[in-house]
Amino acid sequence: SQKIEQNSEALNIQEGKTATLTCNYTNYSPAYLQWYRQDPGRGPVFLLLIRENEKEKRKERLKVTFDTTLKQSLFHITASQPADSATYLCALVYSSASKIIFGSGTRLSIRP
Amino acid sequence: DARVTQTPRHKVTEMGQEVTMRCQPILGHNTVFWYRQTMMQGLELLAYFRNRAPLDDSGMPKDRFSAEMPDATLATLKIQPSEPRDSAVYFCASGLEGRTYEQYFGPGTRLTVT
Numbered sequence: 001s002q003k004i005e006q007n008s009e010a011l012n013i014q015e016g017k018t019a020t021l022t023c024n025y026t027n028y029s030p031a032y033l034q035w036y037r038q039d040p041g042r043g044p045v046f047l048l049l050i051r052e053n054e055k056e057k058r059k060e061r062l063k064v065t066f067d068t069t070l071k072q073s074l075f076h077i078t079a080s081q082p083a084d085s086a087t088y089l090c091a092l093v094y095s096s097a098s099k100i101i102f103g104s105g106t107r108l109s110i111r112p
Numbered sequence: 113d114a115r116v117t118q119t120p121r122h123k124v125t126e127m128g129q130e131v132t133m134r135c136q137p138i139l140g141h142n143t144v145f146w147y148r149q150t151m152m153q154g155l156e157l158l159a160y161f162r163n164r165a166p167l168d169d170s171g172m173p174k175d176r177f178s179a180e181m182p183d184a185t186l187a188t189l190k191i192q193p194s195e196p197r198d199s200a201v202y203f204c205a206s207g208l209e210g211r212t213y214e215q216y217f218g219p220g221t222r223l224t225v226t
Contacts, residue, residue, distance in 0.1 A: 032213055043116075043203050043217030044155070089155065093213045098167045100145070100213065104154040 002027050004103040006090060012109045013080050021075040021106045023090035029068040030092035035075050038087045038105065047088075048075075080110045114138045116218035118204050124224045130192040133221045136185055137206030144187045145205040145215060146172075146179055155203070161187065162209060194225045 007022035023033070029052050036044035050057045050066045050073065057064045063076040077084050087105040094100070117136045125131055137144050146158040159179035160168040169179060176198075178190045191198055201222050205215040 034214070043205070043220055044215075045217070046214045049214060095213065098160060098162070100157055100160070100215075102147075102155040102157075 002092065002099075002101055004090065004092060004101055006088075006103040006106045008106060009104075010107040010109065012111060015080060015082060015110050015112050017080055019077040019080045019084070019108055019110070021088050021090075021108065023073040023075070023103055025071050025092055028094070029071065031095040032093040033064075033066055033073045034091040034093060035062075035064060035073075036089045036091060036102075038089060044089055077108075082110045082112055084108065085110050114216075116204055116206050116216050118202075118218035118221050120221060121219060122222045122224075124226065125194055126226055127195055128193045129225075130190065131194050131198075131223060131225075133189045133202055133204075133223070135187040135189075135204030135206075135218060137187060137204070138216055139185070141206035141208050141216070143207045143209050143213075143215075144181060145207075146187070146189050147203040147205065148200045149203060149220075150200045158189070158202075191223075194223075196225045199223055199225050 003026045005024045013019045032049055034049045035047045038044040048064045050064045061078045065074045087107045089105045090103045092101045119134045142163050144161040147155050149155045158172040161181050164181040181187045201220045203217050203220045205217045207215045
């Protein structure tokens with residue numbers, strides 16, 4: 001069965017640095033790979049999506065890469081701020097099979 | 113400001129009781145998802161509807177859980193009978209297929225079964 005691994009349960013970064021989160025998967029590459037942000041006590045919020053034929057996507061301070069050879073996506077937050085502290089989830093979307101699988105998330109803390 | 117609504121937000125019940133959770137998806141969305149989130153298992157997909165028809169409910173314990181969409185503005189998730197291991201936060205999400213499967217999540221229902 002498909003497995004997803006997100007790097008370390010928690011990541012601590014100094015404000016202003018770039019935070020890099022990893023999402024690795026096994027078996028088949030998804031049609032889409034999504035990244036969500038989740039704050040305590042709230043539902044996940046969609047951030048970015050990248051398709052299997054795309055290498056990189058950007059939105060403001062966020063950048064996502066997708067390497068289907070390595071079976072890996074990297075999620076970068078540049079010029080990180082304490083307000084970026086949250087749990088970040090990756091999700092694999094297998095549209096042809098109507099399957100969506102979420103990773104367990106990485107808790108990111110940005111210290112001032 | 114369109115958003116997914118869920119009721120109740122919190123529910124405490126005794127083992128063996130029936131629990132019904134409700135979700136109102138965003139108007140115009142044609143996909144609805146039910147998820148369960150726990151510390152141990154993370155976010156697990158329980159059911160997935162497209163145009164009110166169930167597409168995938170393989171993640172749902174069939175003997176006690178049921179999910180329905182009586183109409184386009186209401187999705188329900190029912191547990192009967194409830195067990196302590198069902199304690200979790202249950203999220204509903206909606207989306208518009210063809211728009212890259214982006215999902216909009218509700219605030220969740222925190223269920224505690226004693």
